[in-house]
Amino acid sequence: MKFRYIILVLILFPLVFFSACKRETDPIFEQNATLRVTEAIQHAYDVLQGNEPGWMMKYYPSDTREFGGYTIFAKFISNGQVTLTSDINEDVITSTYGVVQESGPVLTFNGYNKVIHYFSEPGLDNGDNIGADDTGMKGDFEFIVLEASADSVVLKGKKSGNRMVMLPLTGNQFETLSVEYQRANDVFRGYLLFKLENQQGELSDLGYNMRTFQYASDGNLNLQTFRVTPTGLEFYEDAELSGVRFVSLAYVQPTATYPKGYFSDANNLIKVIPEAPLNLWFRNNLWSMSYSNVGATGRTFWNTARTNLTNNGISLSYYYIGTYQGLQGMVYILQNGAVGGLITHNITLVPGSEDQVRISLAGNIYNLGGGFGVAYWSAGLNQLTNPFNNRTFRVTADTSDRPNSVLLTDIAIPTNTFRVFLDAINNPFNN
Template sequence: MKLKYLMILILLPFLLATSCKRDEDRIFDANATVRMTEAVQQAYTVLQANKAGWMMKFYPSNNQEFGGYTIFSKFISKEEVIVASDPFSGFKTSTYSVNPESGPVLSFDGYNKNIHWFSEPGKDNGGIGADDSGMRGDFEFIVLKATADSVVLKGKKSGSHLVMLPLKGTEFESMSASYQEAAIKFKEFEIYQLETAGNKVVELGFDPKMRVFSNPNDPSAKDISFRVVPGGLEFYQPYTIAGKSVERVDYVAPTNAYPYGYYTDKDKTLKIIPAPTPLNRWFVNNLWSMSYKNTGTLGKTYWNAAKVSLDKNGIIVNNAYIGSIQGNTGLIFVLQNGAVFGGITFFLDPVEETEDQVYIELEGYGIGNFTGAYWNGGINTLATPFNRRTFKITSEDAMKPTTITLTDIGIPSNTFKLTLDDIDDPLNN
């Protein structure tokens, strides 16, 4: 009997400890659940409390290699949000939610081009970034802090830290419109030059699809990632350009010496100057419709011969193009009432030291679902007057023409009038 009571006394502390531990676990679990519920509710409350909305500086990739943008959001209920961003005009309403995960997660779960464009694959966003990952942006964000003066976010996918700042009054409407207007103005030009002391001018490395400059005079320097803001360009961080640290450049209106204006730093030690795109580069960078009626005397000879072959082989040509599409340059066709879209690659090379000449030569790789049967069935004849020829480009509009004419330098009767507008049934129009 004594032994029995002795065992009870020995085991009693362990039983009590185990019982307490279970109670503590239940309390801890309950506390964690309560804290998460409170954090989610806090995020909802803060986002909706500011009726004027929020503004966010947004660099979609954590390496900033695509540049920066500005996103505006107004959370009008617990389910709906209005979003605006500077690449697009206006604003759009969609749904959102704040979900409990490892922390509260703000999710723009209803499709909204103004924010989902940054996470779309490159094949869907206009060719920015890789076909599968695009700009690698986020539309889901871990909420690190939510207070009236700021909402601090972390991209769930990218890991980038972002801050939403509160707007006042009607700033959501007015500021989003001003940022969009600034972006449109900046996008008018595809070439930017850097002028430094001594009037030394060099063309900056620049892809019009992105907001990043590189300086060929200083290849070891970091690329300059920036946002377009009303009145200028704001850099992601201070960058050293021509020996000077610069974090913003402001726009200066056109003068006789600078007919398109320029951007300069606060000390006016450098200028970033917009310049018109040369006609040959404008031609190469776009996709142009061509047709029988807009073809010169020599070209019509080949197109007449092509018609015979195409009819014989049952090939229907719905549209015919020359230019650039999804990273390829060449002749592109819509065939068989839309069942076939593709073509054959051609080199379209601007002639060095000219702004209005281009050399065209067959490369020979297939694009899309275009096959050799279509090429040999008559399309090759349509392509013949382009192959291994140098053309002079003319247009009445020097800035961004929608219609141009190619004239063969060696054979003046070999001409093509091209347009950015689609021309249906090109063999008869």
């Protein structure tokens, strides 16, 4: 019996010893892991703030990247404050940020900053009605820090999973390079259609939407997502068009054959050719109107509108036609800005034409502030629509390259004309 007891002790002793050792070493491993994360967080802070001129972030919202790519410029000025601007927002805004501990260091822009939160706000709130009402562009403002060095900071969007890289700026590039990117965006915004020219010189339509290309027949499949840069287009990953692979397309200046220039791969095998037809330029922008720029036919209706509005105690401060926050229609600013509203109109491009649109009343009413509703429409604004309703207009301009003013001329009634402007015109009845 005693012999059996000794054997049992000998068998159990190693197990007890191992268990005791394991309990003693667990805290060491936990401390080591915590220490590593703490050091990684401090290292990220040091790298971000270590480059005082700032960083350029290649930013891509949405896991499917259907909203294109953008460039954000950031200066991390302390452990808690960061200043941001971007290629599509000229504002320079300072807010809070942090590098926090999760499974590893996470860079979070935790204070609201329109520059970056524009991409994560619901479509109803981002100002342009981009994306779904509840999810918007599905962009990130929190990023897992994968690598951090003086040469680059590699991030992974927590929500999208997209790989995003931050590159160091030098000198005053935060101020100067951001302006170059903003100018490039302004120019690119004027390109509304694109054609693809292959190696044989054959042209085909190229689908385009929000900084993505795809073959027109693909719908929203096989998106080629890119950022706009001062020298051309840079893609999220290797792209392919007409059998040619590339990661960037350089902009080539205009020639007689290509009046708006084109974008091409390094070997000039393909060309992506931008176009900006006047009817699309008109439809996609918001244009200001005034009495002095209305033809004889339209003035009759404007006179009636002015009388009716005055009798109802309503003043018209601004009057626009075109596209506002993704909606086509007419925008009215009333009572010295206290009331604003939009009434939708269909602005349809005439098939086979680059300079004709047909305008008709759609009739949906949107309150933009101050309780705008159907009562304002009935009080005289309806008269302003009459010379437009169910009419086809030719769009002309002094230049075809993103004109600041265009003339609308009724195809059937030549005296029914409207010269409209991108610049706002105050008090339209007296200007």
